Amino acid sequence: MNCRALLRRLAPAICVAAVSSAAIAAPDEIQVYTEELNDPGEFGVELHVNYVPSGAKTPSYPGEMPSHHMLQVTPEFSYGLTKTLEAGLYVPVAIAPDGNLYQNGARLRLKYIAPRGEDDAFFWGLNTEIGYFARRVSESYWALELRPIIGYRSRDWLFSLNPILDVDLSNNVSRKPTFDPALKVARRVGEGISLGLEYYGEYGPIGQFLPAGERSHYLYATAFFEMKGYDLSRDIGHGYSAASDAGVVKAIVALPFK
Numbered sequence: 424m425n426c427r428a429l430l431r432r433l434a435p436a437i438c439v440a441a442v443s444s445a446a447i448a449a450p451d452e453i454q455v456y457t458e459e460l461n462d463p464g465e466f467g468v469e470l471h472v473n474y475v476p477s478g479a480k481t482p483s484y485p486g487e488m489p490s491h492h493m494l495q496v497t498p499e500f501s502y503g504l505t506k507t508l509e510a511g512l513y514v515p516v517a518i519a520p521d522g523n524l525y526q527n528g529a530r531l532r533l534k535y536i537a538p539r540g541e542d543d544a545f546f547w548g549l550n551t552e553i554g555y556f557a558r559r560v561s562e563s564y565w566a567l568e569l570r571p572i573i574g575y576r577s578r579d580w581l582f583s584l585n586p587i588l589d590v591d592l593s594n595n596v597s598r599k600p601t602f603d604p605a606l607k608v609a610r611r612v613g614e615g616i617s618l619g620l621e622y623y624g625e626y627g628p629i630g631q632f633l634p635a636g637e638r639s640h641y642l643y644a645t646a647f648f649e650m651k652g653y654d655l656s657r658d659i660g661h662g663y664s665a666a667s668d669a670g671v672v673k674a675i676v677a678l679p680f681k
Contacts, residue, residue, distance in 0.1 A: 451497040451515035451527065451560075453643075453660075453673045455607035455621055456572045457583045458536050458546035461503030471497040471513075473673045488559040492520040495527075509534045513554070530554025536572070548572040563591035581609045581617070588629070599628040607645075615649035621658065641671065653677065 452471050461467045478490035494517065501511040511532040517525045536548035550570040556563065567590045574583035585605040591598055603626065609619025621643040627633035643660035654677035661670050 451495045451517070452499070452513060453623065453658075453671070454675060455583050455605045456534070456550055456570060456585055457574055457581065457607070458539075458548065458572065458576065460507070460509045460534065460536055461501055463503045463505055465503045467501040467503075468678045469499040469501070470676045470678065471495070471499060471673070472676070473497075473671060475671050477670050484562050486558040487562075488517065488519065488525070494518040507536055507538055507548075515560075517559070525557070525559060527560050528554055528556040534572075544575050544577050546572070546574050546576065561591075563593040563596045565592040566590065567592055579611045581607065581619070583607045597628070599631070601628050602626040602632070609645065609647065617645075617647040619645045619647070621645050621660075623660075643671075643673070 451473065453473055454471070473495045475490045475493050478493070480489050480491045482489055495515060496518070497513055497515040499511055499513050501509055503509050511534065513530040513532070515527045515529075517527050519525065530552055531554065532550055532552040534548065534550040536546060539546060548571075550568075550572060552568040552570070553566070554568075555565055558564070569588045569590075570585050571587075572583065572585060574581070576582075583606070587603040587605060588600045589603055590600045604622075604624050606622045607619060608621075609617045611617050623639075623641040623643075625633075625639035627638065632638070640663040641660045642663065643658040645656060645658040648655045648657075654675075656673075656675040658673045659670070660673065
């Protein structure tokens with residue numbers, strides 16, 4: 424069996440195992456960034472799995488792949504450059520409802536977190552990301568993301584805000600930065616277990632926000648587990664506007680890499 428056929432068979436099982444519950448088209452990475460970094464010289468691997476059980480069934484532009492029943496599996500490879508810098512690579516793959524497999528581009532990122540003491544609860548930084556996108560998922564082939572990271576972590580609580588600016592870079596679309604905020608609030612409820620909420624919004628171009636009814640808003644219930652070297656986040660989200668998919672199921676699995 425070749426690799427493409429194997430991934431087609433395994434990806435649905437990975438998604439079910441990761442979320443173990445059972446619909447903007449949901450992006451391949453749905454995550455609020457925090458202060459966490461790989462140590463210098465340390466590699467990391469995360470697997471992002473997103474599924475839209477109820478979403479758009481018609482394309483919003485020619486060539487778009489509608490999100491309804493779309494499964495996205497995105498490996499993320501990271502490497503710690505210094506105590507304050509981490510580099511990353513995303514390789515998004517989508518599996519359509521008919522079982523066809525699509526490779527949807529690649530993205531590079533550089534994440535900076537300001538130095539802080541061991542007892543400092545507040546943190547801040549910036550993640551910069553540039554990527555190439557297939558026409559199936561974006562009207563712009565090239566895009567830039569600037570993601571400020573502002574947060575607070577104590578023994579029991581985590582707050583993190585990402586006031587994201589996205590900029591399309593291709594000539595065929597507007598290059599006005601758009602505002603897409605993300606927020607995470609979580610509380611530790613046991614050893615290696617946290618529960619929380621995540622919010623994601625799409626407000627449109629800076630200085631010319633979309634009308635309220637055309638903005639996208641998502642709220643996710645999240646559960647985070649640390650176990651035997653693995654980190655697992657299992658989340659179920661719901662869209663709260665006509666511009667949003669009705670629901671999205673997502674998971675992030677951090678794999679041990681030694």
